[in-house]
Amino acid sequence: SQQGEEDPQALSIQEGENATMNCSYKTSINNLQWYRQNSGRGLVHLILIRSNEREKHSGRLRVTLDTSKKSSSLLITASRAADTASYFCATALSGGGADGLTFGKGTHLIIQP
Amino acid sequence: DTGVSQNPRHKITKRGQNVTFRCDPISEHNRLYWYRQTLGQGPEFLTYFQNEAQLEKSRLLSDRFSAERPKGSFSTLEIQRTEQGDSAMYLCASSLSLGGGQETQYFGPGTRLLVL
Numbered sequence: 001s002q003q004g005e006e007d008p009q010a011l012s013i014q015e016g017e018n019a020t021m022n023c024s025y026k027t028s029i030n031n032l033q034w035y036r037q038n039s040g041r042g043l044v045h046l047i048l049i050r051s052n053e054r055e056k057h058s059g060r061l062r063v064t065l066d067t068s069k070k071s072s073s074l075l076i077t078a079s080r081a082a083d084t085a086s087y088f089c090a091t092a093l094s095g096g097g098a099d100g101l102t103f104g105k106g107t108h109l110i111i112q113p
Numbered sequence: 114d115t116g117v118s119q120n121p122r123h124k125i126t127k128r129g130q131n132v133t134f135r136c137d138p139i140s141e142h143n144r145l146y147w148y149r150q151t152l153g154q155g156p157e158f159l160t161y162f163q164n165e166a167q168l169e170k171s172r173l174l175s176d177r178f179s180a181e182r183p184k185g186s187f188s189t190l191e192i193q194r195t196e197q198g199d200s201a202m203y204l205c206a207s208s209l210s211l212g213g214g215q216e217t218q219y220f221g222p223g224t225r226l227l228v229l
Contacts, residue, residue, distance in 0.1 A: 030215070031215055033217070033218075035220075041222065042117075042220045042221055042222040042223055043156070043204065043206075043220040044220075045217050045218070045219065048215065050215060088155050088156075090155070090156075092215075100146055100148070100159075100160075100161055100169065100171070101148075101156075101158065101218060102158065103157070104155050105153070105154055105155050106154075106155050
């Protein structure tokens with residue numbers, strides 16, 4: 001079953017605008033990761049934020065984590081056509097057990113030129 | 114390219130046939146994962162290996178599925194008596210675990226399976 005739920009399911013913006021995607025999850029986590037998937041390519045890791053971190057930056061990406069609300073957001077600034085892809089949040093559960101990631105259904109982002 | 118590789122990239126088979134996929138992880142990575150992704154969904158965890166030991170299996174992994182990592186390097190995923198519901202993208206990922214559970218998983222391009 002999917003733990004994370006991304007919102008919105010689809011987002012279309014103009015090139016140069018900022019894109020914000022949200023992710024909610026259900027159980028306690030060790031960390032939360034964001035991945036990008038282009039058609040015809042595999043999943044590419046974007047950023048990992050640990051459960052004790054609140055914000056992290058990587059280039060044009062900014063990720064926030066609110067463990068009290070069990071939610072995270074991914075902000076892409078100054079979007080480019082190449083950012084068109086599906087974006088997934090994935091959680092690594094705390095407390096041991098399976099170390100596989102639990103993914104949401106993804107947000108499909110379209111950047112219009 | 115020293116990333117995760119998977120073969121074949123595409124596989125079409127008839128219902129009832131067996132299929133086997135191969136994954137070659139990044140060479141120094143000690144963990145290897147298998148996921149399945151259907152259209153419009155995120156990947157779903159199937160199983161993972163720490164070196165050659167299979168440590169966890171999802172309940173999605175029915176007894177028709179078997180995975181091996183015989184020498185702690187490459188891995189194979191076999192599906193016996195395939196069903197149309199097995200049609201999906203099968204993704205492999207690897208990571209270097211040093212303890213603490215904070216490692217990044219690197220994904221391969223996947224094997225797309227179509228069962229007719």
